[in-house]
Amino acid sequence: MQASSTAGKTQASPPTTPPAQSQPRVVIDSVSKDFTVSDRKGSQPLKALDRVSLSINDGEIVALTGLSGCGKTTLLRIIMGLERATSGTVTVGDKVVTGCGFDRGLVFQHAELFPWRTALQNVEFGLEVKGVPKAERRRIAREKLELVGLGAAMDRRPNQLSGGMKQRVGLARALSIEPQVLLMDEPFGALDAQTREGLQLEVLRVHRETGKTIIFVTHDLDEAVLLADRVVLMSPNPGRVDHIFDIPISGPREDLFAIRGLDEFAHTRYEIWRRLMARVHENSEAAHGIDPQGRDRGGDR
Numbered sequence: 001m002q003a004s005s006t007a008g009k010t011q012a013s014p015p016t017t018p019p020a021q022s023q024p025r026v027v028i029d030s031v032s033k034d035f036t037v038s039d040r041k042g043s044q045p046l047k048a049l050d051r052v053s054l055s056i057n058d059g060e061i062v063a064l065t066g067l068s069g070c071g072k073t074t075l076l077r078i079i080m081g082l083e084r085a086t087s088g089t090v091t092v093g094d095k096v097v098t099g100c101g102f103d104r105g106l107v108f109q110h111a112e113l114f115p116w117r118t119a120l121q122n123v124e125f126g127l128e129v130k131g132v133p134k135a136e137r138r139r140i141a142r143e144k145l146e147l148v149g150l151g152a153a154m155d156r157r158p159n160q161l162s163g164g165m166k167q168r169v170g171l172a173r174a175l176s177i178e179p180q181v182l183l184m185d186e187p188f189g190a191l192d193a194q195t196r197e198g199l200q201l202e203v204l205r206v207h208r209e210t211g212k213t214i215i216f217v218t219h220d221l222d223e224a225v226l227l228a229d230r231v232v233l234m235s236p237n238p239g240r241v242d243h244i245f246d247i248p249i250s251g252p253r254e255d256l257f258a259i260r261g262l263d264e265f266a267h268t269r270y271e272i273w274r275r276l277m278a279r280v281h282e283n284s285e286a287a288h289g290i291d292p293q294g295r296d297r298g299g300d301r
């Protein structure tokens with residue numbers, strides 16, 4: 001059983017059980033993913049995910065974090081339906097995921113906008129695919145661009161938008177199809193600190209106004225603790241849920257400066273970092289053929 005804790009305190013209940021007052025929106029049940037990787041030595045199997053189980057509540061914000069290669073993006077892509085699990089299932093609402101669907105919206109690390117379309121036309125794209133009539137999709141696209149603070153720039157093409165503005169368009173595009181679940185893969189990873197903070201606030205505001213379930217991947221522990229209700233730390237080789245941290249910060253999150261000053265913030269961030277560092281050491285020892293228990297594995301040293 002995976003352990004779950006608020007900062008410092010281990011809880012008795014397993015992490016896959018959502019709090020009683022809320023319905024699960026996304027249920028990941030024993031998901032494994034095998035890839036085949038090829039190099040000069042030939043093809044080898046690679047287990048990217050190994051029996052990952054996780055239940056995410058309606059309206060919850062969950063951050064996926066962990067070392068590079070632990071399967072965060074693969075898991076997000078499986079939830080989105082862009083990748084198929086080798087075994088196990090993902091259920092969103094009452095539907096088992098078998099491919100992409102309008103119940104899920106994805107924000108990429110780089111907004112991936114069509115360069116020949118304006119911000120407004122880019123946001124309209126998902127609605128076109130959904131078959132929404134022109135007047136209606138224009139109205140929705142305008143509304144979503146206003147929601148993310150881009151009302152004044154909706155007629156600009158991507159080459160006239162800053163990196164942060166492009167990400168806002170990506171967010172508006174994902175929201176325009178009214179998904180039940182918003183998935184974000186390192187959405188602000190490529191942005192400077194100030195722009196990043198502005199977008200974090202935007203996400204919190206959108207969440208307050210829409211109550212969407214949000215699952216996002218981040219390497220930034222500050223971002224994970226600032227935004228999420230729970231932080232899922234994954235471990236690599238193969239990708240597994242290592243630990244789930246409940247974030248013990250209640251009330252509105254919008255004052256990021258004040259939240260950074262809370263003991264709960266510092267303590268939880270430290271606990272996640274400490275556990276992450278333990279995995280870094282284990283991995284480095286494993287790479288050098290050293291068993292963390294002290295036995296020599298006889299690797300190439």
Ligand SMILES: Nc1ncnc2c1ncn2[C@@H]1O[C@H](COP(=O)(O)OP(=O)(O)OP(=O)(O)O)[C@@H](O)[C@H]1O
Pocket residue numbers: 035036037046048066067068069070071072073074075239
């Ligand atoms: N299409 C693919 N074919 C083969 N291997 C893949 C493929 N996609 C991912 N992998 C492998 O699966 C593992 C998990 O990759 P994934 O991108 O999910 O990790 P991650 O935790 O998101 O990494 P990062 O933090 O560096 O973005 C890695 O070892 C990666 O090389």
